Amino acid sequence: MGHPHPKLQARTLTRSFGRGHRTVAALGPLDLTVAPGEFTCVVGPSGCGKSTLLRIAAGLLRPTSGELAIRTDSDRPAAMIFQDYGIYDWKTVQANVRFGLDIQKVPRREADARATDWLSRMGLADFADAYPSALSGGMRQRVAIARALAVEPEILLMDEPFAALDAQLRTILQDELLDLTQTTRTTTLFITHSLEEAIVLGDRVLVMSARPGRIIAERRPPFARPRTGDIRATPEFTALKGELWDLLRGEVRRDEVVPA
Numbered sequence: 001m002g003h004p005h006p007k008l009q010a011r012t013l014t015r016s017f018g019r020g021h022r023t024v025a026a027l028g029p030l031d032l033t034v035a036p037g038e039f040t041c042v043v044g045p046s047g048c049g050k051s052t053l054l055r056i057a058a059g060l061l062r063p064t065s066g067e068l069a070i071r072t073d074s075d076r077p078a079a080m081i082f083q084d085y086g087i088y089d090w091k092t093v094q095a096n097v098r099f100g101l102d103i104q105k106v107p108r109r110e111a112d113a114r115a116t117d118w119l120s121r122m123g124l125a126d127f128a129d130a131y132p133s134a135l136s137g138g139m140r141q142r143v144a145i146a147r148a149l150a151v152e153p154e155i156l157l158m159d160e161p162f163a164a165l166d167a168q169l170r171t172i173l174q175d176e177l178l179d180l181t182q183t184t185r186t187t188t189l190f191i192t193h194s195l196e197e198a199i200v201l202g203d204r205v206l207v208m209s210a211r212p213g214r215i216i217a218e219r220r221p222p223f224a225r226p227r228t229g230d231i232r233a234t235p236e237f238t239a240l241k242g243e244l245w246d247l248l249r250g251e252v253r254r255d256e257v258v259p260a
């Protein structure tokens with residue numbers, strides 16, 4: 001089953017690192033189709049190749065075999081958010097959010113207006129002139145999200161963006177991201193360790209095997225959109241979380257931490 005015009009399509013994609021006896025098969029073979037406007041979450045054990053998949057999607061890494069195609073209808077970029085934020089400490093918050101627009105050569109006045117708009121949507125309007133060092137971890141992460149969304153990317157690629165945050169902040173940002181993506185309908189590929197996060201946010205949740213990561217299961221959270229974080233308290237949510245954990249359990253080594 002596939003959308004006739006997928007935004008992202010991987011076919012028998014593999015990636016390995018190193019050569020000869022030292023070759024490590026990191027990913028695949030993996031097939032993946034993401035339809036326009038779809039929010040796809042990927043969960044999988046540590047080291048199974050999730051970041052490798054996202055880096056290939058972002059054009060930062062070449063496949064070893066197979067292919068990954070991204071279909072764009074404009075010259076808008078795919079935007080990527082790494083878990084380590086990647087914001088610049090020597091630029092103000094406003095300049096950080098404007099950064100992607102500057103690269104796209106959006107005229108300064110328009111770029112500033114769009115940056116200001118996204119900062120206020122992320123609750124950061126009062127911090128436009130601050131430097132990131134003055135912000136909390138959660139605020140820095142909001143700056144990174146504002147910067148990614150300000151370029152109005154065709155595809156949003158997020159690699160465990162909330163992994164370093166405490167549980168409460170994580171819940172708040174999940175709800176904010178849910179709100180935003182239901183408004184913008186941005187096609188999103190979202191990597192996470194957290195089953196809860198995947199169920200709250202995803203139109204579907206893909207489960208990856210241990211390295212080399214392949215997709216071993218797909219589930220569609222049974223919650224109509226627009227949905228809110230309240231679904232966390234439903235029996236359906238708990239049931240799906242249990243089912244996903246059963247799928248993942250066999251792939252996670254015993255010395256790894258149970259995902260939140």
Ligand SMILES: Nc1ncnc2c1ncn2[C@@H]1O[C@H](COP(=O)(O)OP(=O)(O)O)[C@@H](O)[C@H]1O
Pocket residue numbers: 017018024025026044045046047048049050051052053211
């Ligand atoms: N640049 C690299 N050089 C060598 N090995 C790598 C490199 N990047 C990733 N790997 C290896 O590939 C596997 C998958 O890594 P990664 O995609 O980061 O996993 P995940 O994000 O799922 O934790 C791991 O065994 C990792 O050590």
Ligand SMILES: [Mg+2]
Pocket residue numbers: 050051052159
């Ligand atoms: Mg990773």
